[in-house]
Amino acid sequence: xxxxxxxxxxxxxKLANMQSLEDxxxxxxxxxxxxxxxxxxxxxxxxxxxxxxxxxxxxxEQRHYDLLQSLINREDLKQQVKSKIQTPESDGRFTDGLHMxxxxxxxxxxxxxxxxxxREQAAMEQYRALAKNTESGDIHELFAFxxxxxxxxxxxxxxxxxxxxxxxxV
Amino acid sequence: MKKSxxxxxxxxxxxLNPLKSLAFFxxxxxxxxxxxxxxxxxxxxxxxxxxxxxxxxSTCQKVCDNAAITMVKVPSVKDDPVKGIRxxxxxxxxxxxxxxxxxxxxxxxxxxxLSREYVHTCYDEQxxxxxxxxxxxxxxxxxxxxxxxxxxxxxLVDHQRQPMAEKTPQLRQDNFDEIVDxxxxxxxxxxxxxxxxxxxxxxxxxxxxxxxxxxRAIWQGDVEEAVKQIYRTNPFAHTCGRVCTHRCETACSxxxxxxxIAIRWxxxxxxxxxxxxRVREIVSQDKVASSSGRKVAIIGAGPAGLTAAFDLAxxxxxxxxxxxxxxxxxxxxxxxxxxxxxxxxxxxxxxxIQSMGVEIVCNTWIGKDITLEQLHQDNDAxxxxxxxxxxxxxxxxxxxHKHVHKAVSLLRKIAHGEDFDVPKAAVIIGGGxxxxxxxxxxxRLQRRQFxxxxxxxxxxxxxxxxxxxxxxxxxxxEEGVVILQSRGPRECVMQDDKLTxxxxxxxxxxxxxxxxxxxxxxxxxxxxxxxxxxxEAIGQMTDVELLGEALTEQLxxxxxxxxxxxxxxxxxxxxxxxxxxxxxxxxVHAVADGHLVANSMQAYFETLPKLVSRGD
Numbered sequence: 001x002x003x004x005x006x007x008x009x010x011x012x013x014k015l016a017n018m019q020s021l022e023d024x025x026x027x028x029x030x031x032x033x034x035x036x037x038x039x040x041x042x043x044x045x046x047x048x049x050x051x052x053x054x055x056x057x058x059x060x061e062q063r064h065y066d067l068l069q070s071l072i073n074r075e076d077l078k079q080q081v082k083s084k085i086q087t088p089e090s091d092g093r094f095t096d097g098l099h100m101x102x103x104x105x106x107x108x109x110x111x112x113x114x115x116x117x118x119r120e121q122a123a124m125e126q127y128r129a130l131a132k133n134t135e136s137g138d139i140h141e142l143f144a145f146x147x148x149x150x151x152x153x154x155x156x157x158x159x160x161x162x163x164x165x166x167x168x169x170v
Numbered sequence: 171m172k173k174s175x176x177x178x179x180x181x182x183x184x185x186l187n188p189l190k191s192l193a194f195f196x197x198x199x200x201x202x203x204x205x206x207x208x209x210x211x212x213x214x215x216x217x218x219x220x221x222x223x224x225x226x227x228s229t230c231q232k233v234c235d236n237a238a239i240t241m242v243k244v245p246s247v248k249d250d251p252v253k254g255i256r257x258x259x260x261x262x263x264x265x266x267x268x269x270x271x272x273x274x275x276x277x278x279x280x281x282x283x284l285s286r287e288y289v290h291t292c293y294d295e296q297x298x299x300x301x302x303x304x305x306x307x308x309x310x311x312x313x314x315x316x317x318x319x320x321x322x323x324x325x326l327v328d329h330q331r332q333p334m335a336e337k338t339p340q341l342r343q344d345n346f347d348e349i350v351d352x353x354x355x356x357x358x359x360x361x362x363x364x365x366x367x368x369x370x371x372x373x374x375x376x377x378x379x380x381x382x383x384x385x386r387a388i389w390q391g392d393v394e395e396a397v398k399q400i401y402r403t404n405p406f407a408h409t410c411g412r413v414c415t416h417r418c419e420t421a422c423s424x425x426x427x428x429x430x431i432a433i434r435w436x437x438x439x440x441x442x443x444x445x446x447x448r449v450r451e452i453v454s455q456d457k458v459a460s461s462s463g464r465k466v467a468i469i470g471a472g473p474a475g476l477t478a479a480f481d482l483a484x485x486x487x488x489x490x491x492x493x494x495x496x497x498x499x500x501x502x503x504x505x506x507x508x509x510x511x512x513x514x515x516x517x518x519x520x521x522x523i524q525s526m527g528v529e530i531v532c533n534t535w536i537g538k539d540i541t542l543e544q545l546h547q548d549n550d551a552x553x554x555x556x557x558x559x560x561x562x563x564x565x566x567x568x569x570x571h572k573h574v575h576k577a578v579s580l581l582r583k584i585a586h587g588e589d590f591d592v593p594k595a596a597v598i599i600g601g602g603x604x605x606x607x608x609x610x611x612x613x614r615l616q617r618r619q620f621x622x623x624x625x626x627x628x629x630x631x632x633x634x635x636x637x638x639x640x641x642x643x644x645x646x647x648e649e650g651v652v653i654l655q656s657r658g659p660r661e662c663v664m665q666d667d668k669l670t671x672x673x674x675x676x677x678x679x680x681x682x683x684x685x686x687x688x689x690x691x692x693x694x695x696x697x698x699x700x701x702x703x704x705x706e707a708i709g710q711m712t713d714v715e716l717l718g719e720a721l722t723e724q725l726x727x728x729x730x731x732x733x734x735x736x737x738x739x740x741x742x743x744x745x746x747x748x749x750x751x752x753x754x755x756x757x758v759h760a761v762a763d764g765h766l767v768a769n770s771m772q773a774y775f776e777t778l779p780k781l782v783s784r785g786d
Contacts, residue, residue, distance in 0.1 A: 049714065049727050109730060110565060155688065162687040164730065165562050166600075166630070166708045 021139060022072065024130065028123075028146070029068040035119055036061035042103075042112070050109040057116050060153060067149070071142065113161045120154035209286035213317035214269040216287050217262050217304035221247065223281035226256030227368035227423040230273035230282055238266035239273060242303060251373035254421030264290070264300040271318045275326040278366055278423035283319035287312060329428025332361040334435060339648040344617040346508040349645070350412070350435075358439040362389035365431050366423065374421030377403045377762035381418055381433050388436055394452060396440035401453050404761055405480040405523055406473050408515040409502050411438030414758050446518045450525045457526055462486040463781040466771060467545040468553040469536045469716070472500020473757050474749025475555030476523050476530075477764025478771075483526040485772055491528060492545075494535040496586070500557050501750065502757060504582040505604065507611050513585075537716030546744055550778065551771045554732070554740075554747040555764075558710035558755055564599060568662025569706070573669040577608040577707035584611050592619050593703035597672045599659045600707030601629025602637040608705050609651045623650035626699050628657035630677050630689050656680070658691050662704055671698045712751040737770035738763055746770065 039058035046054055071077060104111065127147035134140040209215060226247075231239040241258040249257035260273070260282070274282045285308050292299045308314045318324075335351040336342075342349050353361060362385045371381040380399045387395035400407045414434050422430030441449060464487045468475040471493035479489045497503055499516050524530060536542055545552050561576025563569050573593070577600065583590055592615045598605050605627055613623045627646070629636065632655045636643060647653060656677040663671040676695030682688040714732070717725070726733040726741040731752055734740055738748045748763035750756070 047719075048722050048725070049732075050730055052727065052729055110562070114565065155682075159682065159686045159688045162689065164709075165564075166687065 021077075025068055025072050028126075029065060029072065031123065032061050032065040032068060036065055042107070045105075046107065046112070050112065053109055053112055057112070064149065064153075068146075077138065077142075110161075110165055113157060113164070117154060117157050117161065120150055120157060124150035124154055209288060209317060211286075211317065213286045213288065214271050214284045215314065215317050216264070216285050216290070216302075216309040217260075217273075218283045218285050218306055218308055218316060219260060219304040220281040220283075220306050221259065223279045223426075224259060225254060225279055225281075225370075225423060225426065226258035227254075227278055227366070227370055228256070228258060228260070229276055229278055229366040229368045229423065230260045232367055233272050233276045234267075235270070235272070236266040236268055238263045238268075244303075251370075252417060252421065254370045254374060254423060254425070256370075256373070259303060261301060261303045264302070271324075272326075274318055274320060275324045276366060277320065278327055278368070279426045280320040280325075283316045285309075285314040286317040287314035327366070327424060327428065328364040329424065331364070331429040331432050332357040334432065339645075342509065343623075343649045344614055346611075346614060348412075348512045349509050352442055353432075353435055353439040355439075355443070358388050358436060358443075359391065361432050362386070362436060364424065365389070368423045370421045370423050371418030371431075371433055374417045375403075376417065376756070376759045377765060379403045379418070379437075381437075384440060385431065385433070385436055388440055393440050393443045394448070397444050397449055397452055400437055400440060401449075401456075403765070404758075405453075405477055406502075406519050406757065406761055407437060407441040407449075408519045409473065409511060410434070410758055410761070411441055412511050412515065413502065413506055415756055417758070441518075446521065449518075450522050453522050454525060457484045458486040460486055461488065462775065464488065464551075464775050465549045466490070466551050466553065467492065467549040468555060469542075469545070470500060470555035470557055470749070471498030471520075471530055471532070472555055472557045472749060472760060473502065474760035474763045474767070475500070475553060476520065476528070477761045478553055478555070478746075478748065478767040479528040479764075480523045480526055481765055481768030482771060483523075483528045485768065487771075487775075489528050490549075491530045492534050492536055492540070493530060493532045495582075496532055498530045498532060500555075501559075501755070504585045505578055505607070507581070507584070507607050509610070509614075510607075535716075537718075542716055542718065542721065550744070550775060552745050553738075553767055553771075554745065554751065555749045555760070556712050556714070556716075556751045558712055558750045560711050560713050561706060562709035562711060563706055564659050564708060566659050566661050568664055568669070569704075571662055571664065571667075571669050571704075573702060574662055574704045574706065577604045577705050578710055580705060581608055581611065584615075592616060593701065594620055595624040595701040596626070596703040596705060597699045597701040598625065598627045598705045598707055599672070601627065601631045601653075601655075602707065603639060603642055604710075605629065605707035606638045606642040606646050606651075608707055609653075610646050610649055612703075612705070613646075613649050613651050617650070624701075625651045626701070627651060627653045628659065628672065628674050628699065629653065629655055630658050631680055632656050632677075635680055657697070658689055660696075663698055669702060669704065671700045672704050673698050710750075710755065714751075736766075737773075738767045739770055743774075 036058050039054045039061060042054045043051055043058070103115065124147055127143050127150055131140055131143035131147055134143060226241065228241045231241050239260045239262055242261045244257055244259050247257045247259065248255050269284065271284055274284055287308055287310070290300070290309060302309055332353065334353070337347065337349050365382065365385045367382045367386065369382050372378055375381065380402055384396040384399035387393070387399060397407070404410055411434060416434040418433045419425065419430040422433065424430050462485065466482050466487055466489045468479050468489060468491040471491045475491055476498065479491050482489045491498065495504065498520050502511055502516055503513065520530070534540060536545065542552070559578065561578040563576065568574065577598070592612070594616070596612050598609045609625050609627050613625045616623050616625065631637060633643070636655070643653060657674040658677050660673045660675050662669055663673050674697050676692040678690045678692050680687065680689050714722070721742070724742055732740060732747045734747050734752050738746045738752070740747050746767045748767045749760035753759045753763060
């Protein structure tokens with residue numbers, strides 16, 4: 001009985017963690033949208049000297065947002081977006097990203113980049129975990145693709161970070 | 171005995187003499203074939219030139235006494251003056267060439283040789299075919315073997331530079347005395363005599379110093395002429411004679427098969443040999459006698475600002491340089507330790523600049539003591555030459571601890587002679603020359619205070635990709651500094667708010683496949699470097715707060731740096747910017763920028779209404 005109760009509990013927990021692909025894509029889309037809006041709101045706040053950085057970040061998030069929207073609206077995925085997927089434990093970090101970060105009134109370039117790197121890391125981990133939780137097929141391919149997108153963007157940001165911060169001195 | 175007959179001066183010979191030629195009708199004719207006979211192994215035939223080795227230095231053209239060689243531009247070959255490569259190749263005029271082979275014997279790269287081919291005929295209309303652009307296959311592409319070529323016996327290039335005397339580690343490790351002794355007159359003459367006068371150094375130098383000219387003057391024993399040539403393009407002669415990044419030497423054509431000319435040390439020799447007073451007299455000869463009435467304010471008394479000031483003062487303009495710190499000199503004074511650049515040599519450079527009439531106002535911060543707007547109102551033009559005075563932080567956990575310092579700040583303290591707690595053990599983060607400077611400075615202070623050294627440098631780069639100059643790394647190690655390659659900082663380790671060390675991870679790779687800096691770490695390769703102080707020497711930036719928000723908006727920026735045009739002009743017509751803050755850290759680039767600014771301001775003044783007198 002105890003084992004059965006534990007089994008029910010595990011099943012219930014698992015069900016509670018199930019989301020449709022549509023929900024996941026919408027959440028991810030909101031994640032990118034929030035980031036885009038956040039960076040755009042920073043454009044007039046930051047010094048013109050580092051405005052290029054938040055402008056580029058906003059553009060990149062817009063690109064991710066557009067990508068997710070196009071996936072949601074794709075005809076060949078319409079049937080699959082209703083399917084339920086086990087959401088991974090790292091989901092907490094992903095949804096945390098929907099909240100506005102604490103940033104100084106006048107952030108410098110390094111603070112902005114560190115924040116952006118944190119977001120990319122969270123997104124990358126989330127998509128990787130989702131890919132791991134899905135069987136081979138279109139949906140698995142989709143998450144693998146999104147994880148790769150975020151990985152590449154994070155790698156680019158890291159390079160930019162090192163180029164700006166670790167210039168090596170004279 | 172047959173008696174010889176005197177030849178009479180007006181003896182015209184027999185009228186039958188022409189008939190003697192009839193005797194040849196009976197002989198078999200002799201015709202030499204056009205196919206040449208084999209030439210000797212060291213024969214001096216037509217030229218061969220290996221274009222892969224040739225860098226277009228034009229030494230062959232210069233050494234040719236018959237002016238038989240002309241350098242021809244070949245657009246399809248590489249042209250990279252910074253690396254000492256020109257897209258020129260020698261063409262030979264065989265109407266002039268005497269096959270002396272001096273061009274071969276003096277060729278710095280060994281690309282030229284002479285073949286064993288020696289026959290060329292043509293019709294009148296093909297006379298141009300005696301002017302050829304040699305390649306490795308020879309004049310007629312016949313693949314004749316090399317005849318006279320470069321060997322140890324005939325090589326006229328001296329590949330070994332004169333040794334530079336330096337203090338041994340034992341003599342230098344507990345003091346800030348200058349390490350390098352400098353050339354003796356005899357050494358300078360011998361070193362100068364190695365130069366082939368190709369001018370690759372001139373092309374590569376950011377300020378295009380007339381190095382061939384001053385090297386020749388040193389070789390001729392005329393240091394006054396050498397100093398004149400140096401000051402044509404560089405008022406930081408002592409400074410660059412000691413700490414220049416010497417791109418000239420990287421481009422030196424002798425460096426392809428041996429050691430490049432010690433151009434930096436020769437510059438140092440010339441200005442040291444002449445004496446400061448005489449240098450000032452020589453330099454003052456170029457100053458115009460009359461005042462233009464134009465006023466210029468320069469913010470920052472580093473190499474860019476003071477070079478611009480020097481040029482502008484020579485042109486007759488009234489120049490005031492504002493410096494926030496207590497002494498002028500910028501990063502050369504506050505960022506370069508005295509063992510590399512003694513303060514009195516920097517002072518000598520600045521004395522020359524001031525002797526031209528430049529006023530330097532120290533301890534004055536623009537934006538605090540005087541507004542930028544005020545400077546704008548009081549002057550016809552303003553130059554920002556702020557340098558890269560702020561150190562970057564890794565911002566790893568614990569980086570805000572009071573015993574975590576930035577290298578530039580600590581070097582400034584040491585230059586000022588300020589007291590601070592010298593740590594018994596220090597760890598430096600970074601692998602550039604600044605990291606070496608602070609490591610070696612702390613090592614000296616430790617040895618003085620504790621009798622031993624415990625300084626560790628942790629650099630993300632491997633030794634093969636190190637940013638610091640190899641001699642800096644070598645000398646630091648000789649002085650007891652431990653240098654660890656491929657270590658990435660992770661956190662400053664604390665115990666009860668006391669800094670106890672730096673945790674680092676091993677670096678697996680440092681660059682991506684496109685050569686961009688993208689380190690990857692090995693989390694399993696973790697080390698804690700025990701220390702009382704961590705110094706970050708990873709990069710620098712400019713403090714541009716003095717601009718204020720309104721002007722910052724007016725200006726254009728390029729990925730964080732103030733954007734300037736090719737003449738160092740900003741988007742605001744009265745404001746220029748130059749030096750490290752726009753071009754990155756390098757003294758000689760800053761000097762080059764200073765010249766650009768002065769010329770650009772002069773051109774700008776010529777567009778303004780002519781002054782009768784200021785204040786009217």
